[in-house]
Amino acid sequence: MVESSGGGPAAGKVSESGAATTDWVWQAGPRRYGRVFLTFVRNSLVRAMGFRTNFWLECISSSCWTLMNLFFFKIVFSYTDSIGRDTGWGENEFFVFLGTTWIITSLIQTFIMPNAQEFSELIRTGQLDFALLKPIDTQFLVSFPQIVWSNLANLALGVVLVVYAVVRLVTTSEVPLVVGPVQVGLYLFFIGCGLAILYGVMIAMAATSIWLGRNQTLYTFWFYLTNFYRQPMEIYQQGWVGWTLWGLFTFLVPILLVVNVPARILAEPLRPAVDSWTWVLAGMALTAAIVVLSGSRWVFQAALASYRSASS
Amino acid sequence: MNPALSRMRLWWAIFRVSLEERLVYRGDFAFGTLMRFLPMLTQIFLWWAIFDAMAGRPAAELPGQVPVATADGPDHAGSPVAADDTVSTETVPTETVPTEPLLTETSAGSRDISEVRIKGYNLNDMIAYMLLVMLARAFSSMPGLTSGIAGSIQKGEVKKFLIQPVDMLGSLLLQRIAHKLVYYVIAFFPFALVFFLCRSYFEAGFPSPSLLAAVILSLVGAFLLGFAIEACLGLVAFWLLEVSSLAFIFMLLSFFLSGHMFPLDLMPAPLDWMIGLLPFQYLAYFPSAVALGKIQGDALVTGLIVQFVWVLVFGVLCRILWHRGLIRYGGYGG
Known part of the structure; x- marks a missing residue:
């Protein structure tokens, strides 16, 4: 297995250099990107499986943090029956929300964060030069090469929690939840929107290290972002501080839409149907995803334009 | 030396x-x-939402607030001491006249948020x-x-x-x-x-x-x-x-x-x-x-x-x- 995957990157290189001799721009189709991405997947899997015990330890430790989070809310719900007055975030509804948070966070930490961090490092060391020389879109090349598979443990936990909570809502709730393929489809679609928003924000943040020289605060920034987006937005809707935060994180840096929209669509906290406010938020999430993605593209290009390598 | x-x-x-x-x-x-301290902001809002939801309900309906350990399930049913601890609004001494919260409770069905307590913590x-x-x-x-x-x-x-x-x-x-x-x-x-x-x-x-x-x-x-x-x-x-x-x-x-x-x-x-x-x-x-x-x-x-x-x-x-x-x-x- 190791041998075949060891041959993988080499084979990829040959075809890349082969393509470089012809006019590669015209061949840069989705298939080519798919193949390069598969190479990333294979390489990172080989790397992870090289230290198997470590891999499992990392899985276990990240699951422990997550389960502690669940335990905290189990305790909270032993004292209250919802988070926020008349918001509809009862225990099971909120667990759909919590599971969705885990799913989104784990996907970002698996696919995006290591690369955003590495991107800052490439800029600092001047190694971005090599990425710029490759006949493939630079943003793609720096966005996906590293995949930290052990972070997917929380994805599995998130899926389990969401399924469990949805089943509870469908079977035991006073106003039973109705879930069909449409809801599931929309849920997945808006998780995609959420991922796009977070990806855009993080890659744009990382790109600013071209101007700032070094961006050590990237993980800190990510930590603060997760702190704000992992709550139902209703909790911010009081007092001028709360409304300011709500406005800031809904319109300016739209991270509150990331989890809230898919979770509201699936859990329908204000049953019997998805309320119209959720659809407004959904429209905003879709718009935000498009705006943030194209905005991050623009920031990335602008930052690259002022890139002046490092050292000699 | x-x-x-x-x-x-x-x-x-x-x-x-x-x-x-x-x-x-x-x-x-x-x-x-x-x-x-920034994450504290979220904590404050989260706890506010939790206490506010509890305040929105008459005391008897809340699981953690029930004086007699019946609706609370396995957590407190076994130990009378723990159940005693959870009795909050009634037993905790406050400066306000004791009849006042009772009045608001019965008339509006909800209480002032500062009177809601979880194990003695408001x-x-x-x-x-x-x-x-x-x-x-x-x-x-x-x-x-x-x-x-x-x-x-x-x-x-x-x-x-x-x-x-x-x-x-x-x-x-x-x-x-x-x-x-x-x-x-x-x-x-x-x-x-x-x-x-x-x-x-x-x-x-x-x-x-x-x-x-x-x-x-x-x-x-x-x-x-x-x-x-x-x-x-x-x-x-x-x-x-x-x-x-x-x-x-x-x-x-x-x-x-x-x-x-x-x-x-x-x-x-x-x-x-x-x-x-x-x-x-x-x-x-x-x-x-x-x-x-x-x-x-x-x-x-x-x-x-x-x-x-x-x-x-x-x-x-x-x-x-x-x-x-x-x-x-x-x-x-x-």
């Missing part, structure tokens, strides 16, 4: 070097400390607790201590302490005290600012001199206990070499069992007294609860004694591990 005097001069030198070392990045440091207490935990953790957390000791054992740097007349644990403790002192001097302003902005959450106001003394004592105890426990973990490297997973488990347990996430009073019945037997609570929960006036009188005195007994236990354990470890240790090469 007088040996005691030379020992003092040695300690002073270690202390001064560590002080200067730490003062290099002060600006960055103060800003970082202020930023660390919203203000909860937020004040969270702030105090940040303070307690500033004393008891020892970033880099375990990995530092383990690293010097792995790389063989321990040799230096074998040939120099300097005690490793003693000098590490002095370095840590120096670093912490610098930290408090620089972090004083961000802490003072945040506590000033949040002063309304501290319903009891500024603590009385005697209470303040108890708080300071418990914070010193938290510092010493944190140091002793993490030093022990680091010294395990004499046997295991790789202690990072052990350190991680400790971090996880301490985050959970020290009361970092929420007051330990909230823990369900079988867990709360088990956690009471462990040393972790003295790292964060105990100093904070003392400062809030939740632990008073005899309980406070006993708590402080137990805390320092734990310090002694882990301090002695440190010494034993160090001496046993040195017997095992083989330093090769140069």
Whole structure:
């Protein structure tokens, strides 16, 4: 297995250099990107499986943090029956929300964060030069090469929690939840929107290290972002501080839409149907995803334009 | 020269070097400390939403507020004491006329948010607790201590302490005290600012001199206990070499069992007294609860004694591990 995957990157290189001799721009189709991405997947899997015990330890430790989070809310719900007055975030509804948070966070930490961090490092060391020389879109090349598979443990936990909570809502709730393929489809679609928003924000943040020289605060920034987006937005809707935060994180840096929209669509906290406010938020999430993605593209290009390598 | 005097001069030198070392990045440091309070905002809003939801319901409907343990399920059904603890609005003495909350309760079906209590904590207490935990953790957390000791054992740097007349644990403790002192001097302003902005959450106001003394004592105890426990973990490297997973488990347990996430009073019945037997609570929960006036009188005195007994236990354990470890240790090469 190791041998075949060891041959993988080499084979990829040959075809890349082969393509470089012809006019590669015209061949840069989705298939080519798919193949390069598969190479990333294979390489990172080989790397992870090289230290198997470590891999499992990392899985276990990240699951422990997550389960502690669940335990905290189990305790909270032993004292209250919802988070926020008349918001509809009862225990099971909120667990759909919590599971969705885990799913989104784990996907970002698996696919995006290591690369955003590495991107800052490439800029600092001047190694971005090599990425710029490759006949493939630079943003793609720096966005996906590293995949930290052990972070997917929380994805599995998130899926389990969401399924469990949805089943509870469908079977035991006073106003039973109705879930069909449409809801599931929309849920997945808006998780995609959420991922796009977070990806855009993080890659744009990382790109600013071209101007700032070094961006050590990237993980800190990510930590603060997760702190704000992992709550139902209703909790911010009081007092001028709360409304300011709500406005800031809904319109300016739209991270509150990331989890809230898919979770509201699936859990329908204000049953019997998805309320119209959720659809407004959904429209905003879709718009935000498009705006943030194209905005991050623009920031990335602008930052690259002022890139002046490092050292000699 | 007088040996005691030379020992003092040695300690002073270690202390001064560590002080200067730490003062290099002060600006960055103060800003970082202020930023660390940012997640508190979310905590405040989350707890507000929880208490507000509880206030929106008449007392009898709430699971945690039921005086008789019927609707509460397995958590409290078995122990009448725990059920007694959960009786909150009715039993906790407040300055207001007792009939007033009853009136609002029956007429509007909802209560004033400040009257809603979870195990004796109202919203203000909860937020004040969270702030105090940040303070307690500033004393008891020892970033880099375990990995530092383990690293010097792995790389063989321990040799230096074998040939120099300097005690490793003693000098590490002095370095840590120096670093912490610098930290408090620089972090004083961000802490003072945040506590000033949040002063309304501290319903009891500024603590009385005697209470303040108890708080300071418990914070010193938290510092010493944190140091002793993490030093022990680091010294395990004499046997295991790789202690990072052990350190991680400790971090996880301490985050959970020290009361970092929420007051330990909230823990369900079988867990709360088990956690009471462990040393972790003295790292964060105990100093904070003392400062809030939740632990008073005899309980406070006993708590402080137990805390320092734990310090002694882990301090002695440190010494034993160090001496046993040195017997095992083989330093090769140069």
